[in-house]
Amino acid sequence: MDSEGARTRILDAAEDLFYGRGIQTVGMDAVRSASGVTLRRLYQLFPSKGDLVEAYLLRRDARWRAGLAAYVDATGAAPRERVLAVFDWLRGWFEEPGFRGCAFINGFGELGATSPEVAAAARRHKEEFFRYVTGLTTAAGAPAATGRQVALLAEGAITTAALTGSSAPAGEARAAAALLLDAVTARR
Amino acid sequence: MDSEGARTRILDAAEDLFYGRGIQTVGMDAVRSASGVTLRRLYQLFPSKGDLVEAYLLRRDARWRAGLAAYVDATGAAPRERVLAVFDWLRGWFEEPGFRGCAFINGFGELGATSPEVAAAARRHKEEFFRYVTGLTTAAGAPAATGRQVALLAEGAITTAALTGSSAPAGEARAAAALLLDAVTARR
DNA sequence: CAGCGGCGAGAACGATCGTTCTCACCCGCT
DNA sequence: AGCGGGTGAGAACGATCGTTCTCGCCGCTG
Missing domain, CATH: 1.10.10.60 (Homeodomain-like)
Structure with a gap:
């Protein structure tokens, strides 16, 4: 005990x-x-239950982002492939049994209007994710705007996968991200 | 009465x-x-409350999609601009006071696991939206895959705008959609 | 050995919520 | 005039939930 x-x-x-x-x-x-x-x-x-909810979100945020970063690092590939690895990791997540979308978006939809703590936790999580993705895309030679666009694709893939129960959005988003990256880094 | x-x-x-x-x-x-x-x-x-919730989602779905379609039709522009008009309409929505993201994603996050009716309504709403966007993109000469990618961008913009309280994701997603369209229709 | 402080198990409390019931009242009909 | 069915307003009911309290038990200390 x-x-x-x-x-x-x-x-x-x-x-x-x-x-x-x-x-x-x-x-x-x-x-x-x-x-x-x-x-x-x-x-x-x-x-209180609020404390438990906050601890739940905090730990999940840390684990989720650490899992993503570990996967991307393990690919050890070129900067461009590191960006695309994000979507490979997402596909794996989508296919896990019990996948039900982003815990922070769900929590925000449920309690964002009534619980400032939940809203703030969701905001922080997405901020950190956007910062991470933008780091990957700038390492691949793309401007910061491209990072945010790639993150939007990931975001859309997550909620669409949750709603449809399919992992296909990961591949579609990945292809779109590749197109965006190539269109913007071609002028090197 | x-x-x-x-x-x-x-x-x-x-x-x-x-x-x-x-x-x-x-x-x-x-x-x-x-x-x-x-x-x-x-x-x-x-x-019952479930009946009221269902009616609420049903009416909101119809109004939301009708509003979007009316806006796109009112632009009366070329097929490519009709696709991009979706994001202009989204920006306007994001800037409405009280905007709090997609009612269906919020409802799904809240009740998707326990209420099959809410889950089904959310799925239908997104299906219809994806079908509409894909119609616009194929009219602009893009393959169906591009339609789904553009819809993913819109999806991501909606949830990101809700979380951050900013309408900027509309513009970023719009630029990304333009890039995708141009990359894919250039070979005409 | 006696007393005491903490623990496990679950009952209890107060609030809230979905839903139904009561009761007085009013309208239109014969 | 009298009556029956529907209405408005809100009390009431049963369930659930977050939170706290009770009670009997165990191990430690002097």
């Missing part, structure tokens, strides 16, 4: 439930029974 | 509230007091 283990057990359960069913839909009791922890422990570690 | 007038008053209030604050956040009583209708009338016309 060390409190560190309980913390991650709780966060694991909360992530499964919040991401899979929505935040408002799952009650604290569901988190408790899924994590096997007692209700008192849960409230000791996360004094 | 004709029932037709009550119906639209209720739907107007429901749209304001559901879109502005989220579906689960607003109770039937809020819809009642905002519409000025009695609770009994409300349940006569919409026997």
Whole structure:
């Protein structure tokens, strides 16, 4: 019963439930029974549901972006291929069982209007993602505007994949990104 | 108190509230007091909250797509400019006060996992939008794949504009769409 | 050994929400 | 005039949820 283990057990359960069913839909009791922890422990570690939601989003943001960066780094390819690797990673994500879109967009749609914390977490996540993609595209010799356009393609692919349940948008977005990159770096 | 007038008053209030604050956040009583209708009338016309939500999404889908199509038709320009007009219309939408992203993506994030009706409505809406955009791009001489890519750009612009509160994504997506169109129709 | 502080399990509380019911009232018909 | 059916306003009901409290138990300290 060390409190560190309980913390991650709780966060694991909360992530499964919040991401899979929505935040408002799952009650604290569901988190408790899924994590096997007692209700008192849960409230000791996360004094309110808002705190738990914030911790869930924070950890998911860090993991998501670290996973993407690790994949891109592992390709070790040329700058242009590193940009396109983002979409390969997205395809893999889309095909994971239980994929249900971007946790931050979902959370924003659900609570963005009523919870400033959730709205801010979603904004930070997208900001960091845009910054990361723009870093990749400028390394490939494209202007910053191209980075934002590539990020828009990724964004659209994520929500479209979630709605349609297909991973095809990853490939379509990837092809569009390649076209954009080539159109803009050809003048080197 | 004709029932037709009550119906639209209720739907107007429901749209304001559901879109502005989220579906689960607003109770039937809020819809009642905002519409000025009695609770009994409300349940006569919409026997359950799910029915009201469905009607809200249905009407919003029809209005949204009709507004877009009317704008594009009013430009009356060449096929290529008709595609780009979509993004001009999006910019105008983004700048409306109270803009909070796509009602269907928000609803899907909130209830997609628990309400098959909401999920289906969101899917139909995006399908119709993709079909419309693809129609515009094929009229401009581009293959169907380009249509889907342009739609992905629009999709990404919508959610990014909602999160950042800026209408800039409309312009960035528009420029990217122009590039895609030109790259693909140059070989005419 | 006696007492005490913390823990697990779950009941309890107060608020909210979707939905239905009560009750007084008014309208049109005979 | 009298009556029945529908209406408006809001109370009431049952369920759920976030949060806290109770109670019995265990291990530690003097």
